[in-house]
Amino acid sequence: MLPNLANLDKIAYRKIEILKLLISQNAPCSASVLSKKLAISGKTLLSYLIELEPYLAEYKKHIRLVKTKEGYFLSKKNSFSMDTLYYEIEKETLFFSFFSYNFHYQNETIDSYAKKQFVSYSYLYRHIRLMNQLLKPFKISYNLSPLKLNGSEVRIRFFAFYYYFHTCNGIAWPFRLVSDQKYDSFIHQLERLTYQTFSVIQKEKLRYWFAICETRYRLNDFIDYRETLYQNVAEHHPLFSVLQPLILNFLNKFKIPTKTNECHFLFFIIQNILKMPTDSLLHIQDEPLIQKTTQFLEDIKVVFPTIQLSQLFKEELLYLMYSATHLGDSYIHFLENSSHSSTFTYRYEAELTQLFTKIKCFGNQSNYFQNSVMKLIETQLAAEHYQPQIKMLVVTKLDNLQKRSLLQKLNSLPFQLIVTEQMEENVDLIVSDFYLNNQTTPTFFWNSLPLENDWANLIEILHDFEKQKIET
Template identity: 25%
Template sequence: MLAETDKIIYRKIQLLKVLDASNDYLKTVDLANFLDLSLKTVQKELESLIEDLKNSSYAVKLEKVGNLYRFIKKSSVNMDLIYLDFKRESIYFYLMRKAVFRKTIKEKKEIDYFYSASHLYKNKRIFKTYLMNYGLELDLSTLSIEGNEINIRFLYFQFFWENYRGVEWPFDTIDRQELIREIEQLDTFLFKSMTEIEKEQFLYWVAIIKIRASNDQLLIENRVKLNQVMFKDMQEFQQIVAKTIGVIEKTTLHSEAVYLYFAYTLTTESTFYKQQLLADLEKDNKNFQIHKMVRELTTKFSQKFSLNTHPNYVDVYFSIYKLFVCQSIYHGSLREYESRNLFESGIIKQYEKEFALFYPEVMKNYGKKYSENRYLYQRVLFLFSTLIEESSYRPQINIKILSSGGAIEELLLTKKVQSLANNIAIKDSNAKDLDIIVSDCMVNNTENDLVFYWNLQPTEKEWEALARRIAEIEQDKELRIPLVTN
């Protein structure tokens, strides 16, 4: 739920992303259709955007010719920084950062920012409703976020990582270089072995612990009940916590170290740490209903399709575990924001019949919040079916898309065509290795044998026909692969 002023800001960001993705002039009506907004709304936001960019310090501009718009920028411009600057003007950002850093701002200044006392109160209520999605509460007088400490920390991580990663360091009260020096002084293998992105994620987690510790919000008990005999790097986690937040009581130190290990492992890409966390959970599985459920589900699917020897099996197993943890314990606060149309792809439908038989059978023992959760069902099926697809060679299908509807329509079609299978590659008009051209307009005669014609607005039957054509091309390419003999 967003305040009205925030909706305007995020609409502008959406418009900028679409305009930046195209080098051409785009029609107002196409932008409105693409973003599912009214023509009047888009026209208003575009005019406002022209002024916003004109008054900014960035080397960008939005050019208007009649009802056509084109975004112009220098190659050195960081668009993520521009998007972040727009977000900074949102009420959501203002309230979240005030809650995180406990900044004391006089009521009069707040009222000036929000135009009126009633406007301020209304937006606090909207923010409070938003936090309820994460099982958290908001103290309207102090703007303090209250509730489960781990939930709060995961919410903070989501907010900062989604909006600031790769753009700028978001923690004003913590010197990033000093934090790195503190950790490096310990000379731990843990930090040295991380990739650059893993190090950045780890720094975010440690920074959040420091912020919470400065407000006396420490984990007194180990809410993440991992077994007490952790692997050797647990000592390194304890050293890092002790170094960065100071001397604390032994039990609290252990709880914070276990939390840091658990939180970091949920976000890292390191297969080693994923395997280790799953091994620790396996030792103490009676305390972990979620892990037991995921293990049962994964085992059944793996036995059906012989997947446990696949090199990416651990990654998928862990992704499913993370999905259930984030959906149930943390109210979805780390849910990835992927497009829902992935769940409608052709990959899934091939395996849905078998999956539909044993998924409810496994989930019925764990309650309706799992067995009747459509998002979990579709996401798990998508992960499994992708793994099956990767288990066998599939030749790449090179597709070119042409539309008389222009760049926006081609972009929409591209996304949907790519969702039909994971071996589809969209090629430009100059590609020489095309397998099929999908078009609603006449194409050069020399390429006619490659063309699949359909309407500007394809019907469901035409989509089904395209899927069959792609399957036929794939089968033909497989038959033409030469056999390798000794």
């Protein structure tokens, strides 16, 4: 969730907080205990529970709130994703509706928008100022007259991607001007040209990015042609010449000025999502980002002489460097979860401190970047491989390091698991934090950053699979 967003729509996010607390309980929880954990009165808690009833009623076949003598608990089918309820609540918030309107349309006035939403001018004006405070770390804001998103086009697009992708979570398509099926043919051609079979998440990310770019083209908002990074990456990547005709064919459907970086930017996005090899990029001599990254890799080797700098490690580090320099530290923090992050143990703290003392290239405003790099190095050093027997398909919207940590923890469970991200034959179980339709394979939905209760439920299910395999 967007950091501090709960401060803007407190009632909506308090409802989500109640649902998360209830679903994390292994036993009924009394109203007094719930209200104490939420720091609200018992009367307020009961009021929220009543307001949650319509949301629960809509999915009564899958989930229900049960009240016993001991307290309240949520009875939920494993095949039902809690993100469905979270989305139903969040889409009604002012931030979601206001951002969606301004991302798709421009030149509305505060007064006309307030009338459409049946709110007062002063109410909307006050909340726009609050939203601008929230967006300030992302270096974007709302212009007041006319209403319009301000900031670099790259940041606006990345913010839209992160916010929409992790709010909608496969449950709904947030783009008003294009359908999600529109890009299926384009994605199929990408698979053919790259000789890859894309995962569910890769396809969905591509759809989101194509929809984001097309929406911005319709508003005549384009990537600044003076930004040389995307052109340098494209021209030094061996696959650009292969994909360029397909990308240009997509762009030719729109009235795009000659002086734009749209073709190179789209390739940059595609190669990042598909994790195309980036070794050739590290030899670009005149690109500041590449120079910083290669120097950083050399510094890591000095401090950690035995570390294996794999292709995946280099790709993740390069993307972190890009996020820190071209977007900002807050974009790295966007997907962070404070409680999850606090559980990470650093076994090489002295060496990591030495490393960041040595480089001094990001100043004091790079806490999230430094934490992410530290986790990346720790994870690389601690990587282990396990021999599996239960085939598990993992569908997750997590990126890079967080996904890698999740897969590592799955492999550390007391089972012989084959963990895959590609749809294969004979999959025993799908574990997903992303809504999936029409699955015949047993599916377990959980939080994108799983709670203790999620892990306990998954272990119980795996025990059942293990028992079934032994018996058969």
